[in-house]
Amino acid sequence: MLLLSHLRSPNTRFVLPFFITALMVMSYPLLTPFMVTYSQLWINLPFILLGAVIILNNKQPQAQSGFVAIIMLVAYSVILFWLQTSLANTDTKLIFCLLAALLPINLLLLRIIPPFKLLSLATVALLLVLAIQCGIGATISYFYQENFSSWQQIHLFTYHNISSLPLILIIFNLAVCCGSGALAIKYHRRIDQHIFICSLLTTTTFIFFHYLFISSSAFIVCALFLLFDLGYGYYQQQFRDPLTQLADHRAFAQALPRLPQNYTMAVIDIDNTTKIIDKHHPQAISDIQRSIASLLAQHTQLSAHLYFVSQQFIVIFEHKKSH
Numbered sequence: 001m002l003l004l005s006h007l008r009s010p011n012t013r014f015v016l017p018f019f020i021t022a023l024m025v026m027s028y029p030l031l032t033p034f035m036v037t038y039s040q041l042w043i044n045l046p047f048i049l050l051g052a053v054i055i056l057n058n059k060q061p062q063a064q065s066g067f068v069a070i071i072m073l074v075a076y077s078v079i080l081f082w083l084q085t086s087l088a089n090t091d092t093k094l095i096f097c098l099l100a101a102l103l104p105i106n107l108l109l110l111r112i113i114p115p116f117k118l119l120s121l122a123t124v125a126l127l128l129v130l131a132i133q134c135g136i137g138a139t140i141s142y143f144y145q146e147n148f149s150s151w152q153q154i155h156l157f158t159y160h161n162i163s164s165l166p167l168i169l170i171i172f173n174l175a176v177c178c179g180s181g182a183l184a185i186k187y188h189r190r191i192d193q194h195i196f197i198c199s200l201l202t203t204t205t206f207i208f209f210h211y212l213f214i215s216s217s218a219f220i221v222c223a224l225f226l227l228f229d230l231g232y233g234y235y236q237q238q239f240r241d242p243l244t245q246l247a248d249h250r251a252f253a254q255a256l257p258r259l260p261q262n263y264t265m266a267v268i269d270i271d272n273t274t275k276i277i278d279k280h281h282p283q284a285i286s287d288i289q290r291s292i293a294s295l296l297a298q299h300t301q302l303s304a305h306l307y308f309v310s311q312q313f314i315v316i317f318e319h320k321k322s323h
Contacts, residue, residue, distance in 0.1 A: 104199055
């Protein structure tokens with residue numbers, strides 16, 4: 001339990017994905033023979049792992065990992081079915097640039113969208129938006145693919161000895177990656193961590209796209225990160241009060257060391273419990289506690305910072321000062 005708590009610390013949330021991504025790139029020559037031997041498994045594994053993330057999120061009240069996995073699955077499908085030919089081809093080069101521009105934007109949009117359940121209209125809306133983007137991308141590619149090479153030479157700088165991705169898109173992806181990493185350190189929000197991990201690994205994919213099976217490897221690592229985080233979420237659910245279904249004193253004790261220096265803690269207590277029991281019935285306090293927990297849980301932005309400790313409700317507001 002202590003090890004898992006350290007793995008969720010702000011510094012580890014930032015350093016560990018960087019370390020594993022760098023290790024993946026550096027060990028790539030050693031892994032290439034294995035990937036070639038089991039190429040079909042390696043190609044299909046991202047579909048299996050990301051699909052598992054979506055399925056496991058079905059029972060979560062906030063399916064943020066599921067929405068991230070849907071976007072990553074669509075991106076991987078585009079890579080697999082449209083970008084397997086040489087990037088010297090004008091058509092695939094245009095699709096490659098469109099994907100490198102749209103994918104970080106889609107990931108960032110998840111941060112400002114309120115969390116929803118996976119089986120909801122929000123999922124339908126997300127799939128519709130992604131389908132529209134794919135349709136627009138295909139249309140742009142069909143009409144402008146012939147003019148893209150000359151336009152690229154004039155307006156986009158591409159250093160092929162470094163990457164097939166234009167320099168401006170490399171800078172854009174790195175900026176999104178660094179920005180999402182800063183948010184993951186500053187805010188203890190799961191969606192920030194997911195965006196950072198996906199941005200880091202997709203940026204690695206785009207920059208080193210000339211590497212064999214780089215997209216499969218990066219998306220596999222990304223899915224494993226999401227599965228680990230999802231497993232940690234289920235592990236945290238064990239530390240829940242059976243009456244209110246809020247995080248209990250054990251979860252509160254683990255969360256305290258990870259809090260930023262600037263935070264406000266609000267405590268909600270029920271006064272005169274003896275009078276309430278005498279006036280109504282012994283279960284009245286339990287009914288009131290369940291009602292309060294239900295009301296607080298409806299505010300999804302607070303759900304990660306709600307605790308029920310010693311018959312008191314504790315709400316933590318990170319990066320806020322009391323007035």
